[in-house]
Amino acid sequence: MDNKYCAEAKLVLTEYLTQQKLRKTDERYAILEQICLFPSHFDICMLHESLDKMNYHVSKATLYNTLEILLAADLIVKHQFTAKSIQYELKALAETHSHLICSICGTVREIRDMSLKKDIKNLKISRFTPMFHTLYIYGICSKCKYRIQKNNNKNNTKQ
Ligand SMILES: [Zn+2]
Ligand SMILES: [Zn+2]
Incomplete structure (x- = not known):
């Protein structure tokens, strides 16, 4: 800044x-x-x-x-x-980015997506004047995904 x-x-x-x-x-x-x-x-x-x-x-x-x-x-x-x-x-x-939040570890990453920003700006909403927006996208980060896959593989080989 x-x-x-x-x-x-x-x-x-x-x-x-x-x-x-x-x-x-x-x-x-x-x-x-x-x-x-x-x-x-x-x-x-x-x-x-x-x-x-x-x-x-x-x-x-x-x-x-x-x-x-x-x-x-x-x-x-x-x-x-x-x-x-x-x-x-x-x-x-x-206002410059959206937030990707891992539901497992809580890590927050930011992404800049201009097309998304434009789409939201162009939204036609009746009886409402948008002033500000911020977007949260929940999911699983690559680290957690890797850990889950590794655990699954371990469990599979045990059986
Ligand atoms: Zn995570
Ligand atoms: Zn942020």
């Missing part, structure tokens, strides 16, 4: 905080800046760790609070790929 986008995101945040009469704390901007550096999804632990590495120590409560603000400001999206994992992603990034 280039700095140009981050500057834009900061402007959106400033606008939102002003509108909502919320304080423009350094912490909130530092967290947003860090988020702009992630090339992909992140969870709260990753965010916490990367801020720590930059010697920026914020509590998890502050992180959750800031993420809620960024969600409300429409800057990030919340993904729940599996029951256990909640991840976040810059909205501008999330």
